[in-house]
Amino acid sequence: MKKEIVIIGGGPAGIITATTAKKNNKEKDVTIIRKEEKGLVPCGIPYVFGTLESVEDNTMGIKPVQNLGVNFVFDEVTNVDFDNNSLKLKSGEDIQYEKLIFATGSMPVIPPVEGKDLQGVFTIDKNMEYIKEVKEYSKNCEEIIVVGGGFIGVEITDEIRKVAKKVTLIEAQPHLLPTAFDKDFGDLYEEKLSANGVEIKTNTLLKKVIGENNKVSSVELSDGSILKADMVVFSVGYKPNTELAKNTCLHLGYTGAIWVDEYMRTNKKDVFAVGDCAEHKDFFTRKPSKLMLASTAVFDARIAGSNLYKLKVVRENHGNLGVFSTSIEGLTLAAAGMTETTACNESFECIVGEASVIDRHPGTLPDKSPLVVKMVFSKESGLLLGAQMAGSKSVGELINVIGLGLQKGVTATDLITMQIGTHPLLTAAPTKYPLVLAAESALMKLR
Amino acid sequence: MKKEIVIIGGGPAGIITATTAKKNNKEKDVTIIRKEEKGLVPCGIPYVFGTLESVEDNTMGIKPVQNLGVNFVFDEVTNVDFDNNSLKLKSGEDIQYEKLIFATGSMPVIPPVEGKDLQGVFTIDKNMEYIKEVKEYSKNCEEIIVVGGGFIGVEITDEIRKVAKKVTLIEAQPHLLPTAFDKDFGDLYEEKLSANGVEIKTNTLLKKVIGENNKVSSVELSDGSILKADMVVFSVGYKPNTELAKNTCLHLGYTGAIWVDEYMRTNKKDVFAVGDCAEHKDFFTRKPSKLMLASTAVFDARIAGSNLYKLKVVRENHGNLGVFSTSIEGLTLAAAGMTETTACNESFECIVGEASVIDRHPGTLPDKSPLVVKMVFSKESGLLLGAQMAGSKSVGELINVIGLGLQKGVTATDLITMQIGTHPLLTAAPTKYPLVLAAESALMKLR
Numbered sequence: 004m005k006k007e008i009v010i011i012g013g014g015p016a017g018i019i020t021a022t023t024a025k026k027n028n029k030e031k032d033v034t035i036i037r038k039e040e041k042g043l044v045p046c047g048i049p050y051v052f053g054t055l056e057s058v059e060d061n062t063m064g065i066k067p068v069q070n071l072g073v074n075f076v077f078d079e080v081t082n083v084d085f086d087n088n089s090l091k092l093k094s095g096e097d098i099q100y101e102k103l104i105f106a107t108g109s110m111p112v113i114p115p116v117e118g119k120d121l122q123g124v125f126t127i128d129k130n131m132e133y134i135k136e137v138k139e140y141s142k143n144c145e146e147i148i149v150v151g152g153g154f155i156g157v158e159i160t161d162e163i164r165k166v167a168k169k170v171t172l173i174e175a176q177p178h179l180l181p182t183a184f185d186k187d188f189g190d191l192y193e194e195k196l197s198a199n200g201v202e203i204k205t206n207t208l209l210k211k212v213i214g215e216n217n218k219v220s221s222v223e224l225s226d227g228s229i230l231k232a233d234m235v236v237f238s239v240g241y242k243p244n245t246e247l248a249k250n251t252c253l254h255l256g257y258t259g260a261i262w263v264d265e266y267m268r269t270n271k272k273d274v275f276a277v278g279d280c281a282e283h284k285d286f287f288t289r290k291p292s293k294l295m296l297a298s299t300a301v302f303d304a305r306i307a308g309s310n311l312y313k314l315k316v317v318r319e320n321h322g323n324l325g326v327f328s329t330s331i332e333g334l335t336l337a338a339a340g341m342t343e344t345t346a347c348n349e350s351f352e353c354i355v356g357e358a359s360v361i362d363r364h365p366g367t368l369p370d371k372s373p374l375v376v377k378m379v380f381s382k383e384s385g386l387l388l389g390a391q392m393a394g395s396k397s398v399g400e401l402i403n404v405i406g407l408g409l410q411k412g413v414t415a416t417d418l419i420t421m422q423i424g425t426h427p428l429l430t431a432a433p434t435k436y437p438l439v440l441a442a443e444s445a446l447m448k449l450r
Numbered sequence: 451m452k453k454e455i456v457i458i459g460g461g462p463a464g465i466i467t468a469t470t471a472k473k474n475n476k477e478k479d480v481t482i483i484r485k486e487e488k489g490l491v492p493c494g495i496p497y498v499f500g501t502l503e504s505v506e507d508n509t510m511g512i513k514p515v516q517n518l519g520v521n522f523v524f525d526e527v528t529n530v531d532f533d534n535n536s537l538k539l540k541s542g543e544d545i546q547y548e549k550l551i552f553a554t555g556s557m558p559v560i561p562p563v564e565g566k567d568l569q570g571v572f573t574i575d576k577n578m579e580y581i582k583e584v585k586e587y588s589k590n591c592e593e594i595i596v597v598g599g600g601f602i603g604v605e606i607t608d609e610i611r612k613v614a615k616k617v618t619l620i621e622a623q624p625h626l627l628p629t630a631f632d633k634d635f636g637d638l639y640e641e642k643l644s645a646n647g648v649e650i651k652t653n654t655l656l657k658k659v660i661g662e663n664n665k666v667s668s669v670e671l672s673d674g675s676i677l678k679a680d681m682v683v684f685s686v687g688y689k690p691n692t693e694l695a696k697n698t699c700l701h702l703g704y705t706g707a708i709w710v711d712e713y714m715r716t717n718k719k720d721v722f723a724v725g726d727c728a729e730h731k732d733f734f735t736r737k738p739s740k741l742m743l744a745s746t747a748v749f750d751a752r753i754a755g756s757n758l759y760k761l762k763v764v765r766e767n768h769g770n771l772g773v774f775s776t777s778i779e780g781l782t783l784a785a786a787g788m789t790e791t792t793a794c795n796e797s798f799e800c801i802v803g804e805a806s807v808i809d810r811h812p813g814t815l816p817d818k819s820p821l822v823v824k825m826v827f828s829k830e831s832g833l834l835l836g837a838q839m840a841g842s843k844s845v846g847e848l849i850n851v852i853g854l855g856l857q858k859g860v861t862a863t864d865l866i867t868m869q870i871g872t873h874p875l876l877t878a879a880p881t882k883y884p885l886v887l888a889a890e891s892a893l894m895k896l897r
Contacts (some may be wrong), residue, residue, distance in 0.1 A: 015881050024896060044812045047874045060814040060835040297871050298880040305866055305886070327872030337871060338757040365491045368505040399876025406870055407851055411858040419752055420765040423853055424773030424784060425745050427494045429846025433745035434462050439752070447473060 006034050008311060009090070009100040011080050011247070012039030014045060016278025016300035017106035018063070021073040024102075027315065031101070034074040036092070043127050046297055049155060051138055053162035058135045083251045085271040087104040092196045096202065102273050102311045105248060105261055106304070109241035109279035109295055114150075118212030123219035124235045127155055137236070144234040145169060148222050150209050152179040154329050156238035159191055161331040163236075164201050169204040171230060173209055181329045183338040185377070188391050195332045209235075241295055243280045243295070256282035257291040265320045275311070277303035284322035286409070287341060287388065288349060294323050326406040333372075337402035340389030340409045340415040343379050352382045356415065356445025362394055364432035374398070376437040378415075380406075380445045390441070397429065404438065413415025415449065418442035453481050453529035455758060456537070458527050458694070460484030460749075461492060461576065462766040463725025463747035464553035465510070468520040470755025474594075474762065478548070481521045483539070492576050493744055496602060498585055499570045500609035505582045530698045532718040549720050549758045552695060552708055553751070556688035556742055561597075565659030569665035574602055584683070591681040592616060595669050599626040601776050603685035604639055608778040610683075611648050618649040618677060620656055623672050629792075630774045630785040632824070635838050642779045656682075690727045703729035704738040712767045714754040722749050722758070724750035731769035733856070734788060734835065735796060741770050755798075773853040775846045784849035787836025787856045790826050799829045803862065803892025810874070811843055811879035821845070823884040825852075827892045832861040837888070844876065851885065862896065865889035 008024045010017045013035045025033045047061040055061055065075060079093040079182040088097050111126035115120055123144075125137045141147065145168040149160045152174030164170040174181070178189035179196075193203050208225035212235055221231050243260035245253075254270040256262040260282035267275045278300030285292040309316040328337035346353045356378045374394035380387055390405040392398050408418070417441045425433040455471045458466045460482045474479045494508040512522060533643055534547050542701035558573035562567055570591075572584045588594065592598040592615040596607045599621030621628070625636035626643075640650050640755040655672035659682055668678050692700075701717040703709040707729035714722045725747030732739040756763040775784035793800045803825045810818040821841035827834055837852040839845050853863070866889045872880040 015879075019881050023890075026890070044874070044879065046872070046880075047812045047815075050815065050874060053832045054816070054877050055812075055814060061812050064598075114793045117516055199734065234506065296880075298870050298883075301880040301883075302867060302869055305890075316863055316867065318863065320867075324869045326869060328871045328873040328876050330873065335876060339871060365494045365502075365508050365510070367502060368494075368497065369501070374509070396876055397844045397847045399871070399873055400844045400851065402871050403851045404847065404854055407854055407858070407860070407868060410864075410869060411854070411860070413854070413858070416763055416765065417755075417857075420749060420763065420767075421854060422749055422773060422857060423745050424775045424786060424846070424849050425493070426775040426846055427491070427497060428777045429775050429782060432462075433493075433743075433748040436745075436748075443470075443473070443752075 004096060005099045006173065007031040007101045008033040009098060009102070010035045010104040010106055012106035012108055013042055013075070014106065014108050014278065015298070016108070016304045018068055018178050018448060019301045019304035020104050020106055020277055020308045022071050023305050024070060024311055025072050027309050028312065032074065033072065033212050034076055036076045036078055036080055038077065038079055039131060040077050041131050041401070043129055043131050043134060048127055048129065049158035049162050051290065052141065052159060053165040058138055080247060084280055084372060085251065085274060088273060093294060100273070101157045104307055105253070105269070105274070105276040105280055106278050107244040107250050107280040112240045112242050113238065114209070114239055116209060116211050118214055118219070121212055121214040121219050122217055123233060124212055124237070126237045127159065129206060135310040141167065141234060146232050147234045147236065148173065148209070148230065148232045148238045149238060150239065151239040152255070153238065153240070154327065155181065157196070157331065158329060159236060159238060160196060160201055169202070171204065172196065173224065174203070174205045175208050179203070179205070180336065182393055183325060183342065184336065185342045185344050187377070188336055188393055189280070191334060191393050192331065192336065195334055197201060199332060229252055241279065243448055245280055246381050248276070248280065258293055266310045266314060267303050275307045277307045286322040289322055292323055294325050296325065299323050316418060321410065324406060324409055326402055328402055330396060330399070331333070333395070334393060335396055335398040336393050337398045338389070338391040339405040340387070341379055342391060346379050346388050351388060352380050353388060354382045354445050354448050355379055355442040356443070356448070358437040358440035358444065360398065360431045360435045360437050360440065362431050364427050364435070370428070372429060374437055376441045378441045378445060380415050382449065385416055385446070385449060387413050387418070388413070415442040415446045421447060451543060452546045454478040454548045455480040455781065456545060456549070457482045457551045457553055459553035459554050459555055460489055460522070461725065461747070462744045463551065463555070463751045464551070465515055466748045466751035467551050467553055469515060469518050470752050471617060471758055472519050474756050475759065480519065481523055483523045483525055483570050485524065485526050486578060487524050488578050490576055490578050490581065491603060494566045494624060495574055495576065495581060496605035499588065499606065500612040504577060504786055505585055519739040527694060530694070532721060535720060547720070547874065549722070550725055551754055552700070552716070552721070553725050554691040554694060554727040557691050558684065559687045559689050560684055561656070561686055563656060563658050565661055568661040568666050571659055571684070572682060573684045574606065579874050588614065588681060589676070593679050593707060594681045594683065595620065595656070595677065595679045596683045596685060598684065598686040600685065600687070601627065601631065601774065604643070604778065606641060606683060606871055607648055607685040607774060608646070609644055616649070620671065621650070621652045622655050624653050626650070626652070627783065630772060631783065631838055632789045632791050635783055635824070635840055638781060639778065639783065640839050642781055646779060646797055675818060688726065688880055694725055695723070695727065700778065705729055705740055707733055713757045713761060714750050722754045722854065724754045726754060733769040733771040738767055739770055741772050744774065745773065747772050751784065768857065771856055772815065773849060777843060777846070778894055780842070781840060782843055782845040783838070783840050784845045785836070785848050786852040787834070788826055789838060793826050793835050796833060800826050800835060801829045801892050801895050803888040804889035804891070805884040805891065807878045807882045807884050807887065809844065809878050811874050811882070815874060817875070822886055823888045825888040825892060827862050832863060832893070832896060834860050834862070834865070862889040862893045
């Protein structure tokens with residue numbers, strides 16, 4: 004069968020590549036090939052365990068995508084012939100393409116520990132039927148171990164603890180959320196989760212899963228302790244899904260993801276890769292980066308989708324920036340760019356500015372929360388390198404001010420003379436706007 | 451008495467000039483001269499009528515300012531001798547200064563209508579004792595007329611309607627919030643207020659206030675109608691408080707505010723002006739601008755406070771940008787830069803992009819709201835000129851992403867390749883981030 008634009012994979016990266024490609028090339032047909040008819044909202048997965056009633060409530064609908072003129076084929080690509088612009092489906096059919104986009108996503112990492120195959124051991128695979136199984140299984144469990152205190156681990160823990168009797172969270176690093184936050188912020192979540200009955204073990208590894216009758220019964224930790232358990236959930240990261248890319252000899256990068264240029268083009272003519280399966284570069288160092296975020300995937304997709312036939316959307320690509328946010332128990336944490344720890348590890352000479360304010364004014368207003376901001380600047384140039392914050396839900400957008408600031412190369416001086424909007428019911432006072440105060444506190448140290 | 455840094459006025463502009471001056475010049479003494487011992491949080495004034503219990507709950511405390519080493523003198527400046535760097539207080543005392551800053555603020559405009567001096571006619575003067583009087587008076591009123599549907603007028607109306615029997619809001623322009631928003635957004639507030647029992651009359655002027663026994667009894671409107679009223683509140687704008695500046699022959703600008711250069715220096719040596727009493731320039735046209743916002747005042751203050759003795763904080767001053775937000779009945783409106791109407795009136799050739807999304811993902815999550823964004827771009831360059839939005843409280847920070855974007859000269863292309871942070875419980879989906887979608891919809895028209 005002859006097609007024009009073909010995308011392998013229908014997660015956020017695949018869908019946005021398809022819709023962007025269609026908007027930019029109205030005369031071309033656009034097809035997504037994916038296995039499942041029903042896809043999950045990936046970032047919404049933790050909430051199916053507590054907040055949402057059913058896993059189906061977390062469906063990413065394809066109807067609006069079809070309405071934009073994108074076709075779906077529910078099948079699997081088994082081989083690609085790059086020389087002849089053709090691919091083969093599991094069903095046996097051959098498809099000719101003009102442009103092909105790999106959006107094959109990522110798969111959860113399972114550490115090679117003893118007992119990992121026992122009944123009751125799960126990962127957070129982005130697959131609806133699998134997640135239904137995990138949810139169903141969790142209902143009959145009393146003692147659950149979550150391994151990995153990154154974003155997914157923390158969110159799953161907080162959701163599961165609302166329905167399970169006892170949840171223990173194990174993290175190998177000295178604090179929770181170790182890649183995006185410094186210890187002072189990670190510890191805020193340790194406090195919140197502990198206060199809600201979760202047991203947290205940092206600096207701890209899971210050594211093995213112990214079974215009885217082929218089912219999880221307990222786990223052994225690196226401190227020698229043995230914890231009773233009837234379920235283990237691994238959330239220790241994801242790896243790019245590059246099986247098809249590997250089999251077809253597409254060039255992979257240093258991290259094992261598909262190598263791409265600034266416009267998401269692979270080493271093969273007419274072939275692109277986007278999202279978790281594509282290799283990213285760090286914004287500050289240009290090192291290959293393992294950043295895997297739906298937001299990053301979507302931006303890859305917009306670049307690829309606009310630039311399939313001609314380079315239309317030319318961007319100043321500084322590499323990929325991590326902008327993160329999460330919220331548990333009314334406390335939102337967000338971060339963008341480098342933490343103080345990361346900056347030190349990368350040998351940046353930096354200086355930190357901090358501010359602690361109330362996010363309404365006057366502070367007597369109902370609905371107020373404390374808001375803490377920490378910013379990291381380059382000592383010599385005053386350039387912003389990153390920020391972390393803790394506060395109420397509006398922090399989820401406040402971090403995007405920082406994100407744009409990083410992309411536009413703002414300095415501490417830019418920030419203290421930045422013109423902002425404030426309102427009693429919505430933000431901190433203009434006299435105490437935290438981005439300005441934190442920049443000022445750093446600037447005072449720089450003098 | 452010999453002093454070093456002296457500030458006339460103790461509102462947000464005066465206070466931040468003082469604290470910034472002290473942080474930058476630890477060895478200098480810093481003194482604020484103001485009339486009242488207790489000052490109000492200016493933007494908080496509307497909330498003393500409904501949300502807050504007492505006017506005192508809206509106090510801007512001076513203790514933290516004193517703790518930073520700033521002195522307060524509660525008095526009034528009656529004259530300044532610029533040649534001898536000295537000023538005279540009402541109490542008779544003379545003060546020598548090294549640097550003098552005018553932060554004398556603004557006063558409400560009272561239109562010259564018949565009956566404006568009757569008992570029961572008020573403005574929103576930023577004075578604690580006066581506002582206490584307004585609040586006290588309103589308690590015995592049943593039918594209240596608010597004149598002026600700008601930010602203060604809309605907020606006062608919504609607060610007073612929570613406690614009064616009948617409130618009518620009169621606006622001369624065709625829609626509410628006419629300077630910051632286009633009609634489509636202004637009308638959202640008209641709907642909200644109407645739904646809560648407020649009568650709204652746009653395209654209408656107050657012709658006169660009619661009294662009985664020297665007290666308000668009704669008002670006559672431009673459409674000929676007469677409305678019963680026992681209280682009239684004028685919120686039709688503010689004018690710079692320049693009496694002292696005028697008397698001392700400080701150079702005033704085109705708008706009647708004190709002329710200042712890029713570093714808030716007046717035409718007199720060692721004399722600065724900041725905040726509502728200083729003349730601002732429009733960000734896009736450099737025309738003199740009547741923008742009077744606490745946030746603008748505070749930025750003036752940081753510039754002046756850092757640059758009193760040497761120009762330390764050098765900024766690329768593009769002029770003043772209005773970044774606004776407000777919230778009533780769970781609906782937040784925010785705007786930055788130019789509206790479509792303003793851009794057209796200023797002869798910009800522009801193009802509009804729009805997006806309408808849900809601010810959580812999946813949309814089945816509790817706590818979700820619709821979020822609408824409208825962006826105005828220059829047609830030729832794709833440069834962002836302004837944005838308006840309507841949504842939940844997080845819009846209060848989302849507008850600051852736009853504010854920074856305007857200051858950094860972002861284009862539609864920058865925005866569609868902008869790297870953002872999203873989270874199910876906090877923002878729209880990465881696939882539907884409204885700033886990106888609105889920019890994309892404009893870009894499609896630009897092609």
